[in-house]
Amino acid sequence: xxxxxxxxxxxxxxxxxxxxxxxxxxxxxxxxxxxxxxxxxxxxxxxxxxxxxxxxxxxxxxxxxxxxxxxxxxxxxxxxxxxxxxxxxxxxxxxxxxxxxxxxxxxxxxxxxxxxxxxxxxxxxxxxxxxxxxxxxxxxxxxxxxxxxxxxxxxxxxxxxxxxxxxxxxxxxxxxxxxxxxxxxxxxxxxxxxxxxxxxxxxxxxxxxxxxxxxxxxxxxxxxxxxx
Amino acid sequence: xxxxxxxxxxxxxxxxxxxxxxxxxxxxxxxxxxxxxxxxxxxxxxxxxxxxxxxxxxxxxxxxxxxxxxxxxxxxxxxxxxxxxxxxxxxxxxxxxxxxxxxxxxxxxxxxxxxxxxxxxxxxxxxxxxxxxxxxxxxxxxxxxxxxxxxxxxxxxxxxxxxxxxxxxxxxxxxxxxxxxxxxxxxxxxxxxxxxxxxxxxxxxxxxxxxxxxxxxxxxxxxxxxxxxxxxxxxxxxxxxxxxxxxxxxxxxxxxxxxxxxxxxxxxxxxxxxxxxxxxxxxxxxxxxxxxxxxxxxxxxxxxxxxxxxxxxxxxxxxxxxxxxxxxxxxxxxxxxxxxxxxxxxxxxxxxxxxxxxxxxxxxxxxxxxxxxxxxxxxxxxxxxxxxxxxxxxxxxxxxxxxxxxxxxxxxxxxxxxxxxxxxxxxxxxxxxxxxxxxxxxxxxxxxxxxxxxxxxxxxxxxxxxxxxxxxxxxxxxxxxxxxxxxxxxxxxxxxxxxxxxxxxxxxxxxxxxxxxxxxxxxxxxxxxxxxxxxxxxxxxxxxxxxxxxxxxxxxxxxxxxxxxx
Numbered sequence: 001x002x003x004x005x006x007x008x009x010x011x012x013x014x015x016x017x018x019x020x021x022x023x024x025x026x027x028x029x030x031x032x033x034x035x036x037x038x039x040x041x042x043x044x045x046x047x048x049x050x051x052x053x054x055x056x057x058x059x060x061x062x063x064x065x066x067x068x069x070x071x072x073x074x075x076x077x078x079x080x081x082x083x084x085x086x087x088x089x090x091x092x093x094x095x096x097x098x099x100x101x102x103x104x105x106x107x108x109x110x111x112x113x114x115x116x117x118x119x120x121x122x123x124x125x126x127x128x129x130x131x132x133x134x135x136x137x138x139x140x141x142x143x144x145x146x147x148x149x150x151x152x153x154x155x156x157x158x159x160x161x162x163x164x165x166x167x168x169x170x171x172x173x174x175x176x177x178x179x180x181x182x183x184x185x186x187x188x189x190x191x192x193x194x195x196x197x198x199x200x201x202x203x204x205x206x207x208x209x210x211x212x213x214x215x216x217x218x219x220x221x222x223x224x225x226x227x228x
Numbered sequence: 229x230x231x232x233x234x235x236x237x238x239x240x241x242x243x244x245x246x247x248x249x250x251x252x253x254x255x256x257x258x259x260x261x262x263x264x265x266x267x268x269x270x271x272x273x274x275x276x277x278x279x280x281x282x283x284x285x286x287x288x289x290x291x292x293x294x295x296x297x298x299x300x301x302x303x304x305x306x307x308x309x310x311x312x313x314x315x316x317x318x319x320x321x322x323x324x325x326x327x328x329x330x331x332x333x334x335x336x337x338x339x340x341x342x343x344x345x346x347x348x349x350x351x352x353x354x355x356x357x358x359x360x361x362x363x364x365x366x367x368x369x370x371x372x373x374x375x376x377x378x379x380x381x382x383x384x385x386x387x388x389x390x391x392x393x394x395x396x397x398x399x400x401x402x403x404x405x406x407x408x409x410x411x412x413x414x415x416x417x418x419x420x421x422x423x424x425x426x427x428x429x430x431x432x433x434x435x436x437x438x439x440x441x442x443x444x445x446x447x448x449x450x451x452x453x454x455x456x457x458x459x460x461x462x463x464x465x466x467x468x469x470x471x472x473x474x475x476x477x478x479x480x481x482x483x484x485x486x487x488x489x490x491x492x493x494x495x496x497x498x499x500x501x502x503x504x505x506x507x508x509x510x511x512x513x514x515x516x517x518x519x520x521x522x523x524x525x526x527x528x529x530x531x532x533x534x535x536x537x538x539x540x541x542x543x544x545x546x547x548x549x550x551x552x553x554x555x556x557x558x559x560x561x562x563x564x565x566x567x568x569x570x571x572x573x574x575x576x577x578x579x580x581x582x583x584x585x586x587x588x589x590x591x592x593x594x595x596x597x598x599x600x601x602x603x604x605x606x607x608x609x610x611x612x613x614x615x616x617x618x619x620x621x622x623x624x625x626x627x628x629x630x631x632x633x634x635x636x637x638x639x640x641x642x643x644x645x646x647x648x649x650x651x652x653x654x655x656x657x658x659x660x661x662x663x664x665x666x667x668x669x670x671x672x673x674x675x676x677x678x679x680x681x682x683x684x685x686x687x688x689x690x691x692x693x694x695x696x697x698x699x700x701x702x703x704x705x706x707x708x709x710x711x712x713x714x715x716x717x718x719x720x721x722x723x724x725x726x727x728x729x730x731x732x733x734x735x736x737x738x739x740x741x742x743x744x745x746x747x748x749x750x751x752x753x754x755x756x757x758x759x760x761x762x763x764x765x766x767x768x769x770x771x772x773x774x775x776x777x778x779x780x781x782x783x784x785x786x787x788x789x790x791x792x793x794x
Binding site: 004005007008011012015016019020022023024025128129130131132136139 | 766
């Protein structure tokens with residue numbers, strides 16, 4: 001019954017991406033190309049991040065939380081934002097509205113991330129005899145990640161693509177974007193600095209992602225209104 | 229130049245990063261593999277052997293079943309269940325009933341107390357030891373039952389550790405609550421992924437002998453008489469990898485080695501070299517009717533056989549008791565036997581020991597040889613066995629199995645018994661019968677060395693010595709050889725193959741993985757939950773984005789397509 005468990009976990013991990021694509025207008029405007037491009041940009045960004053991490057980071061023997069190293073890691077993590085910026089503004093896409101663009105980019109980005117980071121452990125681990133909650137939790141984490149990535153992409157599109165913004169919300173957008181972008185570092189701190197349980201970390205990520213999604217949605221509508 | 233170094237750095241960085249990535253990947257895979265099971269335990273497989281073609285012991289090796297704590301759990305399918313039993317609580321009657329009713333069992337995992345087999349620490353003597361003796365007696369009974377039955381399921385032994393105890397507790401609670409582990413309910417699964425055991429080739433048995441030649445009186449041309457001191461060194465038990473046999477045969481071997489050391493000192497000086505040749509023989513095949521002794525004696529030179537005055541076999545002389553028996557197969561009124569016995573009794577009185585004579589006739593037609601001296605007697609050599617066992621053991625009884633551990637062997641007793649043998653031998657050799665002389669007095673340079681005794685007892689209690697798994701070049705056999713060579717002369721090996729009535733199978737150790745597995749029901753439930761979640765997500769997204777589209781005025785979807793996509 002372990003293949004069964006693997007299928008369950010895989011469905012939880014990758015299902016939402018497919019559902020998102022299918023259920024939203026993304027599928028109708030044939031934005032798959034955009035998603036794929038975003039995924040390729042993600043791959044490039046990850047590679048650069050890897051090189052940076054390898055160059056600047058010391059390999060620590062133990063799993064402890066080291067502040068300066070973590071700060072450096074967070075800084076390198078901001079390369080993600082640069083990658084998203086590149087994907088949102090520098091790449092040209094065939095007739096796609098701004099609203100769909102950020103969704104497609106976020107989706108492609110998150111899917112590539114899930115594929116790269118979760119498929120291999122899932123394949124190796126979830127098919128084993130031993131039952132753990134880990135892979136189900138990982139699936140939930142992947143969901144939270146999807147929400148966060150799309151939020152970040154939305155905030156990015158607000159910052160870089162929309163010209164007419166109410167000036168009062170701009171600092172809030174920056175602040176939210178900063179929070180979302182530092183989320184990986186925060187979870188890393190929770191897990192290793194405070195030694196939280198994986199389940200607790202995932203629950204935190206999930207609630208944080210929902211909160212940030214809500215904030216992003218409010219900001220997005222706030223910016224939408226003047227254009228109406 | 230600067231550019232060159234720059235590219236060099238870049239290359240190095242890339243190389244470095246790729247190495248990091250590779251290491252990370254390996255670490256990930258390894259980590260996942262290691263963390264795969266709830267517990268990985270070293271387990272010791274039960275013996276599997278054929279006796280005259282009759283299959284005995286545990287006949288299976290591979291195990292992949294759910295765990296249960298006893299045979300009487302309602303609703304559990306025992307043919308697919310491994311019973312975990314602390315060996316001290318194993319109920320032989322129940323196990324036997326189950327076996328006799330020919331019902332199937334998935335397997336048996338017997339747990340030893342975690343400190344089982346470790347030497348006594350001086351603090352916990354007294355009450356704990358009585359308890360321990362009870363446990364040991366029970367284990368001996370379980371062992372006999374296991375050895376003499378054909379068990380059509382895998383049987384393994386393991387030492388209790390915290391992990392296993394916790395798992396067992398959980399299993400017991402689940403069983404008591406009527407939730408036995410099955411595929412439908414999940415629980416713990418015990419997996420030992422090994423192939424079935426294969427027949428071993430006829431095992432080689434190795435006897436080792438060493439001589440201390442005596443000194444002939446000047447002008448005397450007659451052949452010097454020989455006294456043989458013999459001990460069997462190998463063991464047999466329910467678990468070959470755990471059959472260390474501290475008392476039998478560890479105490480006898482230790483005594484023999486110490487005697488060789490003591491007499492080598494006496495024989496080193498021509499003034500104290502006795503008019504007897506001393507032959508020290510460590511024999512193999514003890515549990516198998518002293519087959520090694522039989523083959524060793526058969527190859528003896530006729531002259532040696534004729535010069536042999538008597539042979540003294542040492543067997544099981546280590547447990548704390550003052551009572552020893554001198555087992556003989558010649559009638560007790562035989563002059564020679566009487567003399568040997570009286571020598572022992574003389575010395576024993578001074579040491580607060582008691583040595584009684586036990587006579588057991590040999591039945592030549594019976595292949596069973598209960599005592600080592602019987603092999604000598606069959607070759608018409610006077611012989612006796614000194615032992616703490618009162619009655620002749622049955623086949624594979626008291627052969628140094630899992631119940632025979634270091635804790636039951638008392639060093640002081642072994643030292644006393646060595647002294648007993650040494651003194652009585654010395655009186656015989658130097659013709660000092662009836663005189664109260666003490667050659668190996670405590671404090672003298674000829675005293676029995678307790679440290680030496682302890683060291684050998686400890687080594688032997690760590691080393692399983694079941695002949696078929698020892699091999700020709702086993703380290704312990706070379707250790708015997710080296711030790712004998714240190715003290716005696718003309719040390720030699722004598723290799724032979726074991727009697728073909730015994731056939732053994734390999735696999736004595738394995739790795740047990742304990743997995744916590746989810747049930748089918750749980751998997752179905754998860755599938756349902758994930759399905760519902762994805763469905764809900766789909767609906768919510770559809771509804772909200774419809775509103776979203778409405779907001780930006782991009783609702784261009786015909787309703788029919790929406791229905792289709794749902």
